[in-house]
Amino acid sequence: MVLNMKKFFVYTSALVLCCSLFGIVNAQTGLLRYADQRFEETNYFEAAQGFEKAFEKKATYRAAKGAALSYAYLRDYQKTHEWWKKAVQFPEADNHDLLQFIGASNQVGNKDEVLKALDSLGNGALEKLDNLNLDSLKSWYGQDNNAKMKGLEDINTTSTEYGWVLDAQGNAYFTSDRGGENDRDKKALRIDKSYKYYNKESDWTGRDFLGIYKMDKDGQIMPLEVPVPDVFHVTDPAIAVEKGVLFYTVTREIRRSKNYAVQPEIYYSSMSADGKLLDFKGLSINNPLEYGLKSPFLDEENQKLYFSSDMPGGFGGYDLYYMDYSGDFEFGKPVNMGAVINTSGNERDPFLNEDVFYFASDGHIGLGGLDVFMSDLKDNVPLGVKNMGLPFNSPQDDFSVNFSGDGKLLISSNRPGSRGWDDLFEMEELFKKFQALVLNCDGDPVSGELDVALMVSTESKQIAVDLNGDGGIQAELAPDTGYEILIKKDGFFSVHDKNLTTVGLTGDQLEKSYQLIRIPYKTAVYVDLIYYNLDESAIREDAEASLNKVAELLKTYSFLNVSVASHTDARASDEYNQALSEKRANTVRDYLSKFGLPGSRVNAVWHGEEELANDCGDGVPCPDALHQINRRTELMLLAFPEQGKAYEMPPDFLGQELCDINNIQIPSNMPAIYFGFDRADISAAERMALEKVAFMLKSMVNQRLVVTGHTDNRGPDDYNSELSKKRALVVKEYLEGRGIASDRIVYEFFGKNKPINDCGEISCTPEMHRINRRTELSLKELNNNWSKGQ
Numbered sequence: 001m002v003l004n005m006k007k008f009f010v011y012t013s014a015l016v017l018c019c020s021l022f023g024i025v026n027a028q029t030g031l032l033r034y035a036d037q038r039f040e041e042t043n044y045f046e047a048a049q050g051f052e053k054a055f056e057k058k059a060t061y062r063a064a065k066g067a068a069l070s071y072a073y074l075r076d077y078q079k080t081h082e083w084w085k086k087a088v089q090f091p092e093a094d095n096h097d098l099l100q101f102i103g104a105s106n107q108v109g110n111k112d113e114v115l116k117a118l119d120s121l122g123n124g125a126l127e128k129l130d131n132l133n134l135d136s137l138k139s140w141y142g143q144d145n146n147a148k149m150k151g152l153e154d155i156n157t158t159s160t161e162y163g164w165v166l167d168a169q170g171n172a173y174f175t176s177d178r179g180g181e182n183d184r185d186k187k188a189l190r191i192d193k194s195y196k197y198y199n200k201e202s203d204w205t206g207r208d209f210l211g212i213y214k215m216d217k218d219g220q221i222m223p224l225e226v227p228v229p230d231v232f233h234v235t236d237p238a239i240a241v242e243k244g245v246l247f248y249t250v251t252r253e254i255r256r257s258k259n260y261a262v263q264p265e266i267y268y269s270s271m272s273a274d275g276k277l278l279d280f281k282g283l284s285i286n287n288p289l290e291y292g293l294k295s296p297f298l299d300e301e302n303q304k305l306y307f308s309s310d311m312p313g314g315f316g317g318y319d320l321y322y323m324d325y326s327g328d329f330e331f332g333k334p335v336n337m338g339a340v341i342n343t344s345g346n347e348r349d350p351f352l353n354e355d356v357f358y359f360a361s362d363g364h365i366g367l368g369g370l371d372v373f374m375s376d377l378k379d380n381v382p383l384g385v386k387n388m389g390l391p392f393n394s395p396q397d398d399f400s401v402n403f404s405g406d407g408k409l410l411i412s413s414n415r416p417g418s419r420g421w422d423d424l425f426e427m428e429e430l431f432k433k434f435q436a437l438v439l440n441c442d443g444d445p446v447s448g449e450l451d452v453a454l455m456v457s458t459e460s461k462q463i464a465v466d467l468n469g470d471g472g473i474q475a476e477l478a479p480d481t482g483y484e485i486l487i488k489k490d491g492f493f494s495v496h497d498k499n500l501t502t503v504g505l506t507g508d509q510l511e512k513s514y515q516l517i518r519i520p521y522k523t524a525v526y527v528d529l530i531y532y533n534l535d536e537s538a539i540r541e542d543a544e545a546s547l548n549k550v551a552e553l554l555k556t557y558s559f560l561n562v563s564v565a566s567h568t569d570a571r572a573s574d575e576y577n578q579a580l581s582e583k584r585a586n587t588v589r590d591y592l593s594k595f596g597l598p599g600s601r602v603n604a605v606w607h608g609e610e611e612l613a614n615d616c617g618d619g620v621p622c623p624d625a626l627h628q629i630n631r632r633t634e635l636m637l638l639a640f641p642e643q644g645k646a647y648e649m650p651p652d653f654l655g656q657e658l659c660d661i662n663n664i665q666i667p668s669n670m671p672a673i674y675f676g677f678d679r680a681d682i683s684a685a686e687r688m689a690l691e692k693v694a695f696m697l698k699s700m701v702n703q704r705l706v707v708t709g710h711t712d713n714r715g716p717d718d719y720n721s722e723l724s725k726k727r728a729l730v731v732k733e734y735l736e737g738r739g740i741a742s743d744r745i746v747y748e749f750f751g752k753n754k755p756i757n758d759c760g761e762i763s764c765t766p767e768m769h770r771i772n773r774r775t776e777l778s779l780k781e782l783n784n785n786w787s788k789g790q
Contacts, residue, residue, distance in 0.1 A: 031057065035066055044073040061090035068100065075369075075414070077396060081108045108395070108416075149391050149411060149425035154219060156423040160210065162412030163349075164402045164424060165237050168244070171275060172215045173224065173237035174424065212237050212248060214275060227280045228252065228267050235264075236349075238296045244271045245329070247296040247305070254288060263292030266307060268329070285311070285334060292318070295400075297350045304380070305331065306350035316344035320359055322380070340382040341375065349400040357382060360399035369397035372411060392427070431476035432502045436512040438471040438487060438495075441659035445471030446516050451488040456481060457498070477502050477510060492516040493649040493658075517658045519640050519647050524699035525560065526553060526637040526666040529692045530588075531628060535572075537583035539591055547588065550635050551595040553666075559650055561641040564588045564604040569630040570617045574608060581606035584633055603641075613691055613738070625684030629691055636699055639664055662702050668692065670777040673731055674770055677712075680726035682734060690731065693777060694738035704780045705740075707731050709749040712772035713759045721751035727775045746780075 035050025048070035055063035068083035081104040087093055088101045155161055159178040166172055210233040212224040226234050226248065233251040240247070247268040254262050265286040269277035286293060291311040298305055303325050308318045311334070319342040324332040341347060345363020348370075352358070357377045360370045364385055371393040375382040387393065394415035402410045409427040434454075438446045447470050454463045454475055463483075466474040477483060483500040495514045502510060528550065530543035539547065554560055566584035568577040585604035592602055609617075613629045616622035640647050656663050671689040673682065682690070697703060709728030711720040728747040736742055757768040764772075 032063065032066070035063075035070075039066065039070060042073075044070045048074065048076075048079070055086075059086075061087060061092040064090070065093075065097065068104070072100075072104070075397070077104065077108050080104045149394075149413065149415070149427060151417065151419065152410075152424045152426060155215065155221075156419045158420045160421040161424050162422040163236055163400045164404070164410045164412075165239050166404075167239050167271070167275070168241050169275075170217045173212055173239070173246070174215070175210055175235040175237070176213050177210045177421075178213070209233050210235050224275075225277065226250070226267075227269060227277055228282075233264070236295045238298055239271075240268075240298045240300055242300050243329075245269065246271055246277060247298060249294040249296065252288065263288045263290070263310075264294045266293045266296050268296075281329075283331065285331075287311075294318070295349045297352065299352050302380075303327070306352070308346075308348040308350070309334070310346075315339060315342040317346035317363065318348055320347045320350050322350075337382065340385060346370075351401045352377070353403065358401040360401075366393060369395070369414075370399045372398050372401055397422070431478055432505055432507075433509040434473075434475045434477045434500075434512075435509065436473040436485070436514060438473065438514050438516055440516060441518070446489065446492075447471065448489070453486040455484055457484050458482070479505065487514055487516065488646070489516055490646070491644075492518055493647065495649075515659075517649075519645075520658075520661050520664060521640045521643045523639045523661060523664060524636050525639045525664055526550070526668070527692070527696045527699050528635045528668060529688075529695060530633050530635065531688070532584060532631045532633075534569075534624070534627075534631065535580070537580060537587045539587055546635065547591050550637065551592050551597060553637055554592070554597050554601060555595060557639075557650065557652065559640055559647060560637050561601045561603060562592070563634075563636040563638055564602060565634040565636070566604075566606045567611055567613075567630055567632050567634075568609050569627040570609045570612060570620075571627065572609075577608035578606065581608045588633055588635075614687075623684065626687075628684070629688055632691070634695055637666075660702075662700075665700050665703070667696055667700065667703065667779055670779065672777070673727075673775045675727055675773045675775070677769070677773065678715075678723070680723060680730050682730060687734070690734055691738070694735050694740060697735065697740045697744065698738075703744075705735070705745045706778045706780055707745060707747040708776045708778075709747070710754060710772060710774050710776070711752045712764075712769040713752040713755055714769070715752070717751055721749065724749035724751045727773075731775045731777070 031050055031054035035047045035054060038044075038047035038050055048067055051063050051067035051070060054060070055067060064083050064087035068080055068087055071079035071083060081101075084097070084101040084104045088097050152161075155174065157176070157178050159176055161174055161176045161178070163175045164172060165174075212226070212234050213221055214224050215221045224234075224237075228234075228250050230253040231250045232253060234248055236247075236249040238247040239245070245268055247266060249264045250267055251262055251264050265282055265288050267280050267282045269280045272278055283293060291309060293307055293309045293311075295308045296305060297307070304322045305325055306320060306322045308320055310318045311321075314336060320337045321334040322337065323334050336342065341357075341359065343361060343363025345361060347359055347361045347363065349360040350357065355377050357375045358372060359375075360372055362370050364371065364373055364387065366373075366387055372388045373385050374388055375385045377383070392398065392409075392411060394413060396413065396415050398411055398413040398415065400410075400412040404410055404426060411425050411427075412422055413425055414422045415425075438450060440446050449469075450467055450471075450473070452465050452467060452473055454465050455461060456463070456478075463475055463477075468474075473485075473487075477500075480503050481501070482503065485495075485497045485500050487495040493516065495516060497512070497514065500510075500512070528546045530546050531540065532538075533540065550562055554562060564585050566581040566588070568581050568584075570577075572580070585606045589599065589602045589604050593599065609630070613632070614622070614626055616626050616630060653664065658664060670693065673686045673689065675681070676683075693705070697705060707728045709724035709726070709731075711724050711727075713720075715723075728749045732742075732745050732747050735745060752772070755772045756774075757764050757772055759769065759772070
């Protein structure tokens with residue numbers, strides 16, 4: 001049988017205590033007899049003083065234990081701890097006394113002492129205690145907390161403040177005994193916890209009675225007068241917002257001829273527009289001399305009144321009940337919420353929010369005193385109970401959950417750091433909420449699996465993230481901390497944000513968006529052509545500059561490989577030309593190897609005479625200048641050549657708009673095509689220049705070309721305009737003949753209006769006139785900043 005953990009911290013009942021104290025042999029001192037009698041009368045303050053004086057005369061186990069138990073009922077946690085520490089030093093102390101000491105150590109926040117004592121139990125130093133879950137404390141203390149409880153400084157005083165509820169106008173109501181200041185330092189019975197009232201001969205607390213206070217939206221606080229006559233305590237405000245009715249707990253004066261206990265009752269009153277209580281009515285089940293009713297809560301949607309009571313038939317102590325009611329507050333029979341919620345201890349302060357039921361208990365496994373618990377309800381049946389853990393609960397009393405007007409969770413507690421006997425606390429998140437959205441190049445969320453690693457910049461420990469499968473990332477980040485996040489997905493460049501930080505973040509949330517870009521596998525980023533002499537494979541001097549540039553790009557950018565495709569003209573047999581083109585490819589590979597480039601980065605192929613650039617095939621008479629065009633090697637630099645490889649984003653690409661593939665390409669400088677005087681035909685030399693342009697456009701299918709025709713300034717405007725048009729068109733048509741789609745080429749013509757050399761102002765040489773007779777080529781919207789300097 002497993003004892004609920006709260007027994008770890010709940011002190012033995014008065015009956016057990018009396019048996020232990022009065023079952024001692026008759027040889028007792030007068031002081032101990034006096035202390036025993038005060039304890040039996042539940043006058044724990046005088047009992048504690050008696051046990052202390054007895055201990056001063058003679059240090060005994062019985063006196064120390066009596067003082068510890070008395071201070072425990074007074075909820076003087078420091079004194080309780082001090083006296084249990086003394087009691088467990090005596091040989092009479094048993095394992096249960098050690099448990100009481102551990103509980104007292106926990107209540108004063110001495111975690112080291114708690115864990116040390118628990119370790120000694122776990123190591124077998126003492127025989128195993130039945131019904132004890134020793135791992136719970138270690139588990140709670142070992143968890144990282146993402147919040148802390150912050151006191152409401154505008155509300156809390158050195159008195160008692162607890163409970164919180166809002167009306168329809170946003171006014172807040174809470175319980176306090178701030179009305180009097182008599183003997184505030186005197187340790188006394190916690191009337192706000194016991195709800196018992198004794199006659200004046202035994203009402204020795206010296207504190208004012210509890211009442212309900214109202215705080216308006218401007219922060220003004222004033223006491224709320226209740227119409228119920230002859231009341232001492234008025235507590236636990238609960239509002240039926242739609243009806244404008246306030247429920248509350250009262251302890252009334254009921255006169256009898258001897259000492260007696262008066263139990264709390266639940267009353268309710270309608271409220272005026274300005275918040276005054278107009279009438280009153282008690283629940284029909286009130287019976288203050290037999291049992292108590294307290295801590296009401298209204299579920300208006302389902303018309304249920306929840307409350308706490310120690311009426312007969314419960315599980316022990318105060319249990320939680322509910323009653324159905326009609327629109328005019330006709331109540332049904334009370335229904336106990338059952339063994340899932342209720343224990344042999346005390347349950348109180350019910351609160352329901354979106355089918356989550358909150359309550360306080362000292363009977364369930366907890367950290368000490370009253371703890372706050374939650375349970376999911378289905379058809380008003382609790383599905384289980386969960387301790388809300390740290391920081392909502394503390395080693396002392398935590399109770400009365402509600403929500404503030406801005407949605408923050410509120411708890412009442414007398415935890416360390418409280419200003420008064422009880423304070424109101426609100427949850428303040430320590431961690432910031434991190435929300436990121438991962439988008440593709442179209443601006444849509446990236447669906448499917450993501451590999452996300454989030455970590456503190458100075459640590460290797462990863463932080464848990466939640467992924468929604470549609471590009472969403474969520475996590476909790478500590479304040480004033482730097483982080484890194486690495487996002488990966490197959491086929492995309494990874495994203496590595498090293499500047500993710502909550503330093504200086506004033507809000508509760510950090511939002512980011514990231515863009516995942518598909519890796520453009522096998523994308524041509526640079527092309528060039530080199531040419532050979534007839535029947536030779538040696539690298540010509542005019543080809544060295546082109547090969548040197550290719551080698552330098554390969555050395556600079558590890559994500560590039562080069563494709564080398566060699567060709568011949570048609571003047572020889574097919575077999576001979578195949579072998580010759582192979583020699584030319586190998587010569588290029590050998591040349592590049594001199595730069596320290598491995599052969600794996602050079603993909604060499606050869607085609608012989610199979611892919612001629614013109615019609616100079618077998619038996620076709622052509623001048624050597626046209627055959628020269630076919631004696632070539634095509635050089636193509638390919639980015640990310642290994643399909644499926646997880647390439648990192650090259651540093652040179654950072655800041656570039658890579659969703660446009662053009663921006664990773666480095667087209668060669670576009671040539672100008674020159675023409676003879678009054679001519680619009682293309683020479684063999686100019687065709688070699690256009691072959692490189694055609695090769696580039698074939699390799700970079702997203703590029704667009706602009707062709708502009710010009711003339712020199714000799715001749716009439718109309719004639720030159722038409723001549724410049726012919727020159728632009730002949731270039732366009734040549735490229736189209738090499739397989740470039742017409743819609744990829746835009747042409748313009750300007751006649752003699754845009755000369756390079758203004759021969760109207762100066763006397764131009766024939767060469768200056770030749771430079772004006774040109775067709776210029778340019779690429780639209782090219783952005784190759786990543787390769788600047790190359």
